[in-house]
Amino acid sequence: MTPTATKVGTQGVTATGESRSNGVVIDCKLDQIYYGSFLAVRDSHVQIEKGKITGFIGPSGCGKSTVLRSLNRMNDLIRGFRLEGRVHFQGQDVYGRSVDPVAVRRYIGMVFQQPNPFSMSIFDNVAFGLRLNRFKGAVAERVEQALRKAALWDEVKDKLKNSGLSLSGGQQQRLCIARAVATEPSVLLMDEPCSALDPIATRRIEELMIQLKQNYTIAIVTHNMQQAQRVADVTAFFSVDISKGNRTGYLVESGPTKQVFESPREQLTKEYVTGQFS
Amino acid sequence: MSDDAAVMVPAGVPSTSLQRSPFERRALRNLLLTIGAWVAAIIAGIPLVSVLYMLIVRGGSRLSWEIFVELPPAGFEMGGGFGNALVGTVVVVGIAALISIPIGVLAAVFLAELGPDGRLAQAARFATKTLTGMPSILAGVFAYAVVVLLTGTYSAPAGGIALAVLMLPTVVLTAEEAIKAVPKITRDAAYGMGCTRSQVVWKVLLPTGMPGILTGVMLAVARAAGETAPLLFTALFSGYWLFEGGQPRLMQPTATLAVLIYNFSGMPFENQIELAWAASLVLVVMVLVINVVSRLVGQRRA
Numbered sequence: 001m002t003p004t005a006t007k008v009g010t011q012g013v014t015a016t017g018e019s020r021s022n023g024v025v026i027d028c029k030l031d032q033i034y035y036g037s038f039l040a041v042r043d044s045h046v047q048i049e050k051g052k053i054t055g056f057i058g059p060s061g062c063g064k065s066t067v068l069r070s071l072n073r074m075n076d077l078i079r080g081f082r083l084e085g086r087v088h089f090q091g092q093d094v095y096g097r098s099v100d101p102v103a104v105r106r107y108i109g110m111v112f113q114q115p116n117p118f119s120m121s122i123f124d125n126v127a128f129g130l131r132l133n134r135f136k137g138a139v140a141e142r143v144e145q146a147l148r149k150a151a152l153w154d155e156v157k158d159k160l161k162n163s164g165l166s167l168s169g170g171q172q173q174r175l176c177i178a179r180a181v182a183t184e185p186s187v188l189l190m191d192e193p194c195s196a197l198d199p200i201a202t203r204r205i206e207e208l209m210i211q212l213k214q215n216y217t218i219a220i221v222t223h224n225m226q227q228a229q230r231v232a233d234v235t236a237f238f239s240v241d242i243s244k245g246n247r248t249g250y251l252v253e254s255g256p257t258k259q260v261f262e263s264p265r266e267q268l269t270k271e272y273v274t275g276q277f278s
Numbered sequence: 279m280s281d282d283a284a285v286m287v288p289a290g291v292p293s294t295s296l297q298r299s300p301f302e303r304r305a306l307r308n309l310l311l312t313i314g315a316w317v318a319a320i321i322a323g324i325p326l327v328s329v330l331y332m333l334i335v336r337g338g339s340r341l342s343w344e345i346f347v348e349l350p351p352a353g354f355e356m357g358g359g360f361g362n363a364l365v366g367t368v369v370v371v372g373i374a375a376l377i378s379i380p381i382g383v384l385a386a387v388f389l390a391e392l393g394p395d396g397r398l399a400q401a402a403r404f405a406t407k408t409l410t411g412m413p414s415i416l417a418g419v420f421a422y423a424v425v426v427l428l429t430g431t432y433s434a435p436a437g438g439i440a441l442a443v444l445m446l447p448t449v450v451l452t453a454e455e456a457i458k459a460v461p462k463i464t465r466d467a468a469y470g471m472g473c474t475r476s477q478v479v480w481k482v483l484l485p486t487g488m489p490g491i492l493t494g495v496m497l498a499v500a501r502a503a504g505e506t507a508p509l510l511f512t513a514l515f516s517g518y519w520l521f522e523g524g525q526p527r528l529m530q531p532t533a534t535l536a537v538l539i540y541n542f543s544g545m546p547f548e549n550q551i552e553l554a555w556a557a558s559l560v561l562v563v564m565v566l567v568i569n570v571v572s573r574l575v576g577q578r579r580a
Binding site: 133 | 461463464465466467468469470471472473474477481482485486
């Protein structure tokens with residue numbers, strides 16, 4: 001990991017009582033995120049509620065992926081990344097001084113834009129996280145469960161030894177979802193999981209997300225407003241501020257999806273969801 | 279849109295016809311270049327084919343079971359073989375591989391993943407690249423100074439260390455490329471699953487890059503097996519078996535195929551010269567087999 005200068009939030013590090021009571025799993029207050037001297041995101045306060053799908057929408061370059069990747073410290077891998085603010089996950093600051101980013105990623109799983117199965121068998125892909133965590137138990141059973149949850153079992157049950165890369169794009173993405181859910185993380189982050197897929201595969205992944213939210217909390221970045229409307233319970237709209245010669249993303253508003261799309265509080269949101277800019 | 283409408287001719291195109299015109303200037307130039315490329319490709323293949331042909335003609339006649347199991351003949355003796363040199367080559371190259379593969383692969387991990395831009399990495403990369411072009415005899419001089427003088431004897435380990443020095447840059451550079459070639463999204467996946475950095479290296483980067491790493495290793499082994507100069511004053515030569523009564527006696531001069539060819543080909547005895555040809559054939563076939571295996575391994579990608 002590249003060394004990062006992480007400033008722990010100044011707003012008090014202890015868990016707030018309110019964030020537990022209304023089922024908020026991740027409560028992040030991102031004051032500023034920098035890549036080097038570039039201010040990528042400012043003033044974004046997002047809450048991710050348990051058992052719901054939170055959709056991040058906004059024009060490209062608005063920092064929605066940056067915010068998502070900050071939640072499980074994936075941005076630590078990017079040189080020059082620096083975050084001011086806090087990300088509370090179940091009451092603990094993910095950026096706390098003594099927190100191991102590797103442990104954070106085991107609790108907060110991730111599915112990426114490009115399907116990225118490992119160059120190993122389908123079975124080994126799904127068992128990867130279990131073996132990583134030295135899971136003592138019936139690995140094969142867990143693998144089957146995970147593949148069933150990802151709605152992939154019937155298609156691959158006879159060829160578990162084949163390479164994960166031999167599957168189609170949509171199947172690969174479901175394999176990645178199975179890989180992520182096999183270790184039963186608390187939260188699943190999805191960074192435009194359908195943008196590399198065709199409409200039919202996209203529909204399957206969307207159905208899958210709605211099934212998965214019974215057991216998992218999901219945050220999804222999407223550039224597709226219809227997708228947000230179809231799957232997200234809560235929507236957070238980000239935009240870009242180009243006023244100071246920078247392109248800095250910030251949260252415009254968030255709320256129940258229906259409200260954000262039908263009666264947005266902000267004029268900017270209204271213009272975006274009605275397709276006046278993108 | 280009638281059929282009679284004139285076809286729009288793109289700017290600069292001389293005629294409206296879509297037919298081939300074989301005597302047009304650019305068609306001729308195209309033909310010439312194609313022929314040139316064919317001829318160059320054939321010429322590139324000539325050395326290997328002719329060397330193989332010559333070796334099969336001159337060395338093939340002497341091939342028999344006994345040359346693989348008998349000791350080299352002395353002076354006017356007839357018959358004999360180069361069994362000990364075959365064993366010696368395998369042992370010396372094996373020692374070289376045992377040294378250069380772990381060091382080379384770990385160094386490549388450092389260069390590709392751990393500290394790719396640090397001072398140490400830049401220095402190591404520069405040194406490795408320089409080492410690639412180093413005359414092989416200098417590796418022999420190095421091993422002579424470091425091992426032979428220190429242990430007081432020519433030996434298989436001395437030869438192995440000389441060859442390891444030669445193999446190291448090939449292993450490091452190809453392994454570095456193989457590790458770097460693992461896509462970033464695969465690394466992201468590994469970190470996203472909660473891998474520590476060493477787990478990313480061991481569980482994802484090395485297995486995924488393995489075909490490329492093995493190809494580099496095999497090429498390095500093949501090159502080392504044919505090297506003569508670094509062995510001349512490290513392993514030297516011997517007319518005896520490396521193993522006596524099942525016990526390896528490593529700390530003594532050791533015969534290798536390359537040095538045997540060098541020694542025997544300069545002798546005034548017909549028998550020895552024939553053996554040198556046969557040994558050359560065996561050595562080239564060994565190298566060829568290693569190369570073919572490395573290509574097969576390289577193709578076996580998931």
